[in-house]
Structure formats: C-alpha cells, structure tokens
Amino acid sequence: MTIPLSAKTLTASAAALLLATGFTVGGTAPGTSTAHAAEVDDPISSSASDAQIEMGFLGSHETGQFDESAAEITAVHGDTVFTVNAQAATVDVIDASDPTNPQKVSEITGTGVANSISIREDGLGVIALEDDYKTQPGTVMFFDANDPETDILGEVPVGPLPDMVTVTPDGSHALVANEGEPADDFSTDPQGSVSVIDLPAEVAAPSDSDVHTADFHEFEDGGAKTLPEDVRIFGPTPEEDLPISRNLEPEYITVAGDKAHATLQEANAIAVVDIASASVEEILPLGLKDHGQAGNGLDASDRDPEDAPTVNITEYEGLKGAYMPDTISTFTSGGTDYLVTANEGDSREWGDFVDAARVKDLGEDGLAPVCETSPLADKLGDADLGRLNIITDLGLNDAGDCYEELVAFGARSFSVWTTDGKLVADSGDEFEKLTAEAVPEFFNSNHSESNLEGRSDDKGPEPEALTIGEVGETTYAFVGFERIGGIAAFDLSDPGVPKFATYFNNRDFSVSVEDEVEDALDPAALLASAGDLGPEGITFLGVDESPTGEAALVVGNEVSGTTSLCSVADLANGGDDGDDENAGTDEDAGVDENAGTDQDAGADDNAGADDNANEDAQVDAAGSESDSEVGANDSARADAGSESDSGSEANPAADGAVADGAESDSGSNTGAGSDSAAAANTGSNADSNGAGADSQGSSDPAAGSTASTDTASDAGSSADGSAASNDADGDSLPRTGADLGQYLILGGIAVGLIALGTAAFFLARRRS
Numbered sequence: 063m064t065i066p067l068s069a070k071t072l073t074a075s076a077a078a079l080l081l082a083t084g085f086t087v088g089g090t091a092p093g094t095s096t097a098h099a100a101e102v103d104d105p106i107s108s109s110a111s112d113a114q115i116e117m118g119f120l121g122s123h124e125t126g127q128f129d130e131s132a133a134e135i136t137a138v139h140g141d142t143v144f145t146v147n148a149q150a151a152t153v154d155v156i157d158a159s160d161p162t163n164p165q166k167v168s169e170i171t172g173t174g175v176a177n178s179i180s181i182r183e184d185g186l187g188v189i190a191l192e193d194d195y196k197t198q199p200g201t202v203m204f205f206d207a208n209d210p211e212t213d214i215l216g217e218v219p220v221g222p223l224p225d226m227v228t229v230t231p232d233g234s235h236a237l238v239a240n241e242g243e244p245a246d247d248f249s250t251d252p253q254g255s256v257s258v259i260d261l262p263a264e265v266a267a268p269s270d271s272d273v274h275t276a277d278f279h280e281f282e283d284g285g286a287k288t289l290p291e292d293v294r295i296f297g298p299t300p301e302e303d304l305p306i307s308r309n310l311e312p313e314y315i316t317v318a319g320d321k322a323h324a325t326l327q328e329a330n331a332i333a334v335v336d337i338a339s340a341s342v343e344e345i346l347p348l349g350l351k352d353h354g355q356a357g358n359g360l361d362a363s364d365r366d367p368e369d370a371p372t373v374n375i376t377e378y379e380g381l382k383g384a385y386m387p388d389t390i391s392t393f394t395s396g397g398t399d400y401l402v403t404a405n406e407g408d409s410r411e412w413g414d415f416v417d418a419a420r421v422k423d424l425g426e427d428g429l430a431p432v433c434e435t436s437p438l439a440d441k442l443g444d445a446d447l448g449r450l451n452i453i454t455d456l457g458l459n460d461a462g463d464c465y466e467e468l469v470a471f472g473a474r475s476f477s478v479w480t481t482d483g484k485l486v487a488d489s490g491d492e493f494e495k496l497t498a499e500a501v502p503e504f505f506n507s508n509h510s511e512s513n514l515e516g517r518s519d520d521k522g523p524e525p526e527a528l529t530i531g532e533v534g535e536t537t538y539a540f541v542g543f544e545r546i547g548g549i550a551a552f553d554l555s556d557p558g559v560p561k562f563a564t565y566f567n568n569r570d571f572s573v574s575v576e577d578e579v580e581d582a583l584d585p586a587a588l589l590a591s592a593g594d595l596g597p598e599g600i601t602f603l604g605v606d607e608s609p610t611g612e613a614a615l616v617v618g619n620e621v622s623g624t625t626s627l628c629s630v631a632d633l634a635n636g637g638d639d640g641d642d643e644n645a646g647t648d649e650d651a652g653v654d655e656n657a658g659t660d661q662d663a664g665a666d667d668n669a670g671a672d673d674n675a676n677e678d679a680q681v682d683a684a685g686s687e688s689d690s691e692v693g694a695n696d697s698a699r700a701d702a703g704s705e706s707d708s709g710s711e712a713n714p715a716a717d718g719a720v721a722d723g724a725e726s727d728s729g730s731n732t733g734a735g736s737d738s739a740a741a742a743n744t745g746s747n748a749d750s751n752g753a754g755a756d757s758q759g760s761s762d763p764a765a766g767s768t769a770s771t772d773t774a775s776d777a778g779s780s781a782d783g784s785a786a787s788n789d790a791d792g793d794s795l796p797r798t799g800a801d802l803g804q805y806l807i808l809g810g811i812a813v814g815l816i817a818l819g820t821a822a823f824f825l826a827r828r829r830s
Contacts, residue, residue, distance in 0.1 A: 100124050100624050102570035102593040106548065108500040109564040114634045115533050115551060117566035120614065121162040122594070125149070125623035126586040128575055129510050132623030135226075135599035136616045137179045137187070139207035141609050144170075144179050144187065145618050145625045146599075151175045153189055154625070155210045158616075161609045161627045168211050172203045178226045181207045182233045186265045190224035190238055191217075197245050197252045200224040202238055202259065204267040216267025218259065221275065222252040226314050229261070230322075235337055236261055237322050239312035248413035250300050251308040253277060256315065256324055256333070258340040274340035278307040278333075281345065292347035293331045294384070296455045298415055310345075318392045318399040318481050327408050330384045332401070332483060346483030348387070351405075351473045354379035354437075357490040360474055360522060361498075361506060362450040364515040371515040373498045373505050375491050378446075380437040380466070383407075383473040384453060389528035392481075393537050395557050400486060401479040402539050402554075404528040407472020407521045409451070417455060420519070422448035424465060429454060433464035449519035474522040476541050478557050487558050493523045496565055497546050504571040507546050509596040509621045511576035517545045530554075531602030533613045534632045538563065540615060542597030549597065549615065549628070568626065569593040575622075589622060596621030 100122035109116060123145075125132040130149035137144045141159040153170040170176075174191035181187045185208040191201045199222055204215040221240025229236050238257035244250065260272040280287040282304060289295070289306060299305045312324040312333060321343070322335040332346045353360055359377040366374045387403030394400070409418040421442055425431030432439055441447045447468070456469040474493055478486040498505045506523065508516040517524065527542030527549075537554045548567025552560040573592040582588040598620040608614040613630035 100568070100590050100593060100622070100626065102568055102591070104570070105593070106500055106567040106569065107564070108496065110562055113563040114536060114553070114632070115538065115563055115613075116631045116633055117549065117551065117564055117615070118629045118631065119566075119568045120610065120627040120629050121158075121160070121164050122624045122626040123154070123156050123164040123166055124586070124590055125154075126589060127623035128579060128585065128589050129596075129621050130623060131598075131620045133598070133618040133625045134620050135178045136601045136618045136625060137181045138601055138603060138607065138616055139181045139185055139187070142207065142210070143616055143625060143627075144181065144207065144210070146176045146179055146189075148175060148177070148620075149623070153179055156625060158627060159609055161614070164625065164627065170205055170210060170214075172201070172214065172217065174201060177224060180227050180229045180236065182229045182261070184233070184265055186215075186229075186233075186261065188227050188229060188236045190220070190227040192223050192225075196223045196243060197250050198222060200240070202227060202236065202257070206265050208265070215265070218268060218270050218273050220257040220259075220273065221255040224257070225312075228315050228317070230317050230337065234261055235259060237315050237317070237335075237337070239315050239324055241311045241313060242308070243311060244298075244300070244410075244412045246412060248298050248300060248415050251298070253304060253307040254309075254311045254326075255307075256312050256322065256335050256340075256342070258322075258335070258337055276335045276340045276342050278310050278342055278345075279304065280342070282306050287342075287344070290331075290345060290347045292349060293326075293345050294329045294456070296328075296417065297410055314387075314389050316390045316392045316401065318401065321481070323390060323392070323401055323481065325387045325390045325403065327386050327388055327406070328410055330386050332387075332390070332403075332479075334481075348385045348479075348483065349485075350382035350384055350469060351475070351488065353377060353381040353383055353470070358488075359491045359494075360470070361494055361515065361518045362447050362470075363445055364506075364518045365444040365449055366515075366518075367445055371518070373502065373515075375494050375498070378438065378441060381447065381468050381470065382457070383470045384456065385473045385477060386471060387477070388526050391528055391530045391539075393530045393539075393554060395537065395554065398557075399481050400554075400557050401481060402528065402530060403477050403479065404525040404541055405473035405475050405477060406524055406526045406544070407470070409453075409471055417453060418451045418471065419454050420448065421450050421452055421468060424452075430458060430462070430464050432468070433459060433466045436464075436466050438465075438468055451520050470521075472521045472524070474525070476525055476528065476539060476552070476560075478554070478560060487560055489552070489560060492562060493525060493541075493543065493550065496550065496562060497523055497543070497548070500548075500565055501546065501567070501571065504546065507571065509545050509547060512571040512574040521545075527597045527600045527617070529600040529602045529615070531613060531615075531630070532604065533630055534634050536634075540600055540602065542600055542617065544596055544598070547593075547595060547597065549600065549617070551630075566628065567594075568628070569595065592622060594619040594622050594624050594626050 101119045105119055127149050132147050132149040133145050134148055135146040141157065143156040143158045143164060145154045145156060147154045153176050154166050155168040155170065156164045157167045158164040172189060172191045174193050176189055177192050178190040185206055187205040187207040189203045191203055193200050199219050201217045202220050202224065203217040206212055206215060220238045221242060223241040223243050224238045225241040226239040227236055236259040240255045240257060242252040242254035256276040258274045258276060259268055261268055279285060281289040295306055295309045297309065301308060310326050310329055313327040315322050315324045320337055322337055324333045324335060326333055330348050332348065334343045334346065336343050352358055354377050356377060359375045361373060361375050364371050366372060384407065385403065385405040386407040388406040389404045391402045392399055393402065419429055422444065423429060432442060438447060450470060453469045453471060457465045457467045459466045475489040477488045480486060504512055504514055506515045506518045507513050523543040524545040525541050526544040529540050531538055531540060539552045539554055539560065540549050542549050547569045548565055550565045551563045553563050554560055570591060570593050573588065575589055575592050578588055579585050594617065596619050597617050599618040601616040603614040603616065605611060605613055610629060612632065615628040615630060617626045617628060619626060
C-alpha cells in the first residue's frame with residue numbers, strides 16, 4: 063500500500079502545488095492505477111493472541127459489476143488465475159504474476175453459463191457449463207491452462223445444472239455435481255446426479271463414452287438401498303417417476319481416498335460415491351444442531367428491539383438448526399480422513415412453493431401453530447424468534463397439527479465430520495461472536511448493503527466458501543462469510559477442537575453500495591471503495607504455488623465482482639506478527655463459558671463433555687487515542703491507531719450486547735473472542751439420529767484463547783503503523799520503486815519551492 067504523506071511534512075504551498083498538478087496527498091501519481099485498487103483504507107483484522115498466521119490484502123482484479131455474480135469460483139495454474147464470471151457466462155483469465163496488480167488478459171467462452179472450474183496439475187482445465195435452459199443436460203468443457211488462448215480441447219455431456227466440478231487428487235477423474243434444480247415455476251424437476259469422467263493421461267479432452275453417471279435410483283421405494291429416514295425429501299413432484307432422485311440436489315464435492323463425498327444441501331445430507339464404479343454407496347443424514355445448548359446460541363432477530371437492534375446471541379430450548387452444508391472439503395490428521403463443511407443452509411422457492419416462513423406467521427395461512435407445550439411458546443415475539451425464518455416441514459409433532467420444535471436454515475458454523483458422517487466438532491456460535499467483536503456496528507450485515515443485523519433473522523454471517531490449506535506444519539480451515547464478508551481461519555491440529563486463529567475482511571462498511579449506486583457519479587469507483595463483497599469461492603495456494611513465496615488465498619467475490627489475492631503469513635517461521643514492544647497491557651477477562659453440553663438421543667456420551675471456552679482479550683493501546691470506557695466485565699477492546707468517541711463499549715462476544723452509541727472504526731484490529739467456541743461444541747449434533755448419529759470428538763478442552771488487537775491492517779506491518787503513529791515518529795521509508803519515485807518528485811518540488819522562495823527573498827531585498 064502507498065504510505066500516506068504526513069500533513070506535518072508538507073508546507074501549505076507544496077500541498078497546493080501538488081493538488082494543482084493532479085497529485086494527491088496520498089502519493090498516487092495522476093493517470094496511474096493504484097496497485098491496491100480494491101483495498102479499503104482500514105481492512106478489518108482480528109486474531110487470537112497465539113495465532114500463528116496473519117492474513118492481509120495483496121491485490122485485486124475488478125470487473126466493476128455489482129451484484130451480478132461476476133466473480134465466483136476460482137482456480138489457479140502457475141501465475142494465472144481463472145475466475146468464473148457468471149455475469150458474462152465466461153471464465154476470466156487473470157495474470158497474477160504481480161499479485162498486487164492482477165490483470166485480466168483474456169477469457170474463455172463456451173456454450174451456456176459457466177458455473178465452476180478445476181485444473182489438473184499438468185494444466186488440463188475443466189469448466190462446468192449450465193445449459194441456457196437449466197433443466198436440460200449441461201456440458202463439461204476442457205481447455206489447456208498452459209495456453210488458455212488456444213482452441214477449446216472439447217466437451218462432453220453431463221446432467222442438468224452442473225454446479226461444481228473438481229479433479230481427483232490423482233488426476234484420473236473429473237467429478238461433477240449435477241444439481242438438477244427445478245424449473246423456476248416448478249413445472250419440472252430433473253434428476254440430481256454425480257458425473258464421473260475418466261480423464262486421459264495427456265492434456266486432451268475425454269470422449270462421451272468416458273462419462274459415467276452416479277444416480278440415486280437405488281434409493282427409490284423398492285430399490286436395492288434404503289434411504290435413511292432423516293434424509294429430507296420434500297416439496298412438489300411434477301413428474302410421476304423417481305421422486306427421490308429428482309428431489310436430491312448434489313451441491314459440492316470433495317474426495318477422500320477412493321470415495322467422493324457430495325453435499326445434498328436441501329436434504330441436509332452427504333452422498334458417498336464410489337469413484338471406480340460411479341455409484342452412490344450411501345447417503346449420510348447430518349441431523350440437527352441444538353441451539354438450546356450452551357455455546358450453540360444465535361442472534362435470531364433483526365428487531366431486538368425494533369429500530370434499535372442489539373447483538374443478542376442467545377440459546378433457545380427447542381430451536382434446532384439443519385446443517386445444510388454448501389461447500390465441503392477434506393483433510394487428514396493422524397492417518398484419518400475428515401470432512402469439513404460450511405453450514406450455510408438453503409431454502410427452496412420455486413413458483414408458488416416456498417419451504418420457509420417466519421416464526422410469527424406460524425398458525426396463519428395454512429401453517430400449523432407452535433404447540434402450547436413447546437418451550438418456544440413464549441418466544442414468538444419479534445425480539446425473540448418471531449422474525450426468524452424456519453423450515454416449515456420439520457419440527458411438527460406426530461399428529462402434524464403443531465410445531466413442538468422449530469428448525470432454522472443452516473447452523474451458522476463449520477463442522478468437522480468423520481467420513482461416515484459422525485460429528486467430530488462444530489464451531490458453535492463462534493462465527494457470530496467473532497464478527498460481533500470485530501464489526502459491532504455492522505454485525506450480521508448484508509453484503510450488498512451495510513446494515514446492522516440485516517441477516518440475523520435469516521442465516522446470520524452465512525458461511526459458504528471453504529478451503530483447507532497447510533501453513534508451515536499446521537492445517538487450517540479458511541471459511542468465507544457470504545453476507546458480512548471476510549474469511550476466518552481455524553487451526554485443525556486437533557480435529558475435535560478447532561481453534562480460531564484469525565479473521566480478515568477487506569470491506570469498508572461506511573460504503574453501502576446498494577443504497578448509493580443509483581446516484582453515484584462513478585458507480586465503479588463507488589464499488590471499488592467498498593472492497594470485497596460476498597466471498598463465493600476460495601482457492602488456497604501453498605508456498606510453492608504462490609507468486610509471493612508465502613501461502614496465499616485467491617477469493618472470488620460475487621457481489622463486488624472482484625477476484626482478490628490475500629497473503630497468509632506464517633508467523634511461526636519469521637513472518638511479521640505485528641507485535642509491538644510498546645503495545646498496551648493484556649487484560650485477562652477470565653470469562654469461562656461452559657461450552658459443552660449434554661447430547662440428546664442418539665449422540666455419543668463422550669461428545670458432550672464440558673468445554674471451558676475462556677474468552678480473553680487484550681487491549682493494544684499503542685499509537686491509539688481512545689475516549690471510550692470499556693464496558694462489560696468480560697473483555698476489553700480498543701482500536702489500534704484509531705480514535706473512538708463512544709461513551710461505552712460492551713463486548714458482544716462475551717455477553718451478547720453492544721452498548722447504545724458504541725462506535726468502532728471498521729478498520730480497527732479487534733480481538734476475536736474465544737477458541738472455536740466450544741471446542742467446537744461437539745454436543746451440537748444432538749439430534750443426528752440417522753447414520754452417523756454418534757458424535758465423536760472433544761472432551762473438556764480448555765479453550766482459553768486470548769484475543770488480540772495486534773494485527774495490522776496491512777500484512778506485515780505493526781499494530782501501531784497508523785497515520786497517527788507516522789506523524790509522531792516520522793514517516794516510514796518508501797517500500798517500492800513507485801513510492802521512491804514519488805518521494806523524489808516531491809523532494810524535487812520542495813527544492814524548487816525553496817529555490818523560488820530564496821530567489822524571491824533576495825530579489826525583494828535588492829529592490830528595497
């Protein structure tokens with residue numbers, strides 16, 4: 063990032079001359095593109111005190127398209143990034159050899175709409191293309207990523223709406239999740255399936271005969287395989303045949319050993335596919351998360367109270383959540399394969415059919431009421447659960463005439479599972495706690511507009527994007543939040559106790575694009591100033607793959623239309639951890655939260671042990687000026703290098719509230735809360751009664767992570783590297799050749815001004 067010039071180092075005449083000649087005080091020359099065009103001034107960064115990684119912004123390619131899905135799924139080959147641009151129905155080819163200034167060099171266009179991309183190590187590229195009529199069979203197109211401007215290698219047919227494609231780790235197969243969504247009016251509902259494509263050894267396209275289909279026919283009534291009872295089958299059946307095969311919609315695929323695991327999001331299940339035989343072996347129901355257990359709370363209302371919502375992360379006895387994962391990935395620990403899911407949740411709304419309703423509307427419009435005996439019977443007002451959207455076909459009593467429990471969409475978490483569907487760990491309410499701590503004024507904001515609690519009544523932060531990567535010797539899960547934005551990293555060293563490491567969000571919440579874009583003189587500039595909105599896909603680059611020589615992430619942001627690169631610094635191996643010798647003091651808030659809970663029926667007794675999730679926070683007062691008095695006795699937080707005028711500031715991560723009038727600089731580096739909230743709250747799968755109902759996992763971990771404010775907004779800089787600190791201690795040296803050139807230009811101008819002033823002085827003396 064170009065270092066802003068200190069006002070104390072410029073004379074008024076020099077500043078005026080700079081502005082008159084088109085230079086800015088920020089040091090950017092006229093007519094040149096800023097290296098960090100989509101980087102906001104103060105990216106949000108929040109880390110645990112013992113975090114071994116730190117994320118920062120590198121650069122971004124901008125399409126200038128707002129909320130048009132112009133940057134979704136990404137893949138990387140060499141120094142080239144390939145980004146699915148659904149808005150243009152193409153794949154953008156981006157040169158990222160300079161990661162601070164990635165540039166689009168070409169695009170790949172096929173017949174239909176590009177949905178997903180994957181690239182084999184040798185450069186065989188695979189693109190999933192949806193037909194213009196989504197209920198018709200799609201295609202998979204092949205290209206050479208070594209020379210993407212050459213002709214397409216070929217294409218093969220697959221099932222309707224191929225939504226995701228991946229190449230197996232050994233490069234022998236391409237696997238395609240054919241989602242098979244209904245028509246928009248639900249007049250037809252095609253079958254969901256998984257295509258298994260045999261790939262040639264060379265960079266070439268396979269033939270049609272190499273395509274095999276793993277379908278769900280054997281799970282139909284009377285078939286050879288039994289569909290577990292807890293797999294959700296629901297909604298209209300416009301066709302008379304194969305109702306189960308048409309209802310199941312594969313969403314995303316990962317590979318563990320010789321098996322593929324495909325999420326069936328709406329069915330709240332995972333399909334296990336044998337790759338060699340291209341057949342679905344079994345379907346694993348995921349069960350329900352218990353939002354009544356300690357550590358599994360949520361903020362369920364955007365009107366708590368109306369017109370003045372507050373952070374209110376609360377447990378509700380009788381409220382459950384269907385995991386409904388979108389993205390799925392895998393990792394190996396101790397010789398055992400594990401699955402990891404981002405539990406987004408999704409509803410079906412096609413034609414007149416809608417499977418969602420607000421709690422306060424139950425008992426009306428043909429919907430059953432909440433049972434009078436339900437523990438939720440007195441929680442139906444807007445300030446509690448009245449605003450929450452729930453699944454209408456789940457939670458009814460045996461008679462079907464009232465809801466004895468309510469089930470929300472998604473789990474607002476990520477989970478670790480065994481490959482046979484047993485819950486190992488869940489992040490509980492950690493996502494909402496850490497974002498409430500980091501961005502209290504825009505907690506549960508939407509992506510297209512900046513607001514407070516705009517998504518509390520729906521799916522909260524909405525975890526969607528997910529990838530796994532190894533930094534140093536440690537495996538991390540990187541989870542992208544579709545709505546509030548940003549990426550959270552969790553240490554998976556102990557699969558049963560995922561540990562929060564850091565959160566990074568390149569977003570400026572002071573810019574609400576949806577509210578401002580119609581009146582903007584320069585909509586593209588407005589969009590760029592907002593940063594990254596709506597992360598949809600994340601690709602991890604190891605040190606051997608990254609153009610920077612350190613680990614990195616490539617993120618497709620569908621709402622801002624940006625493809626951004628983020629650094630992932632390994633602090634354990636000499637990375638700049640941002641520590642400052644003069645940084646304030648550690649205040650141990652000592653909050654013990656009993657994160658473990660009892661399991662319900664069908665859960666393993668060992669999974670519900672008590673977890674002590676101590677939430678500690680540090681105040682880093684270095685280079686900062688704050689008038690705020692830290693309220694709440696749970697933790698303390700201060701903006702590093704910022705100024706706050708708030709009268710009081712409560713810690714929402716600890717006690718679920720933000721004091722009225724609390725003000726926080728969205729770029730401040732705030733503490734992150736506790737370790738993985740409940741060591742993942744292994745009791746959260748209390749209602750997983752089908753296959754994989756036993757929760758495996760953690761027992762009584764002491765999660766006492768200390769949240770820190772030491773990370774700086776620019777990767778590699780110290781926590782007190784603010785403009786205020788620069789004013790006090792002198793400007794930093796130039797970091798790049800461009801910066802040096804700017805300094806030389808400014809120096810020349812200053813010398814010229816001095817010379818002119820001196821000449822004027824002597825001329826005046828002679829005349830006098």
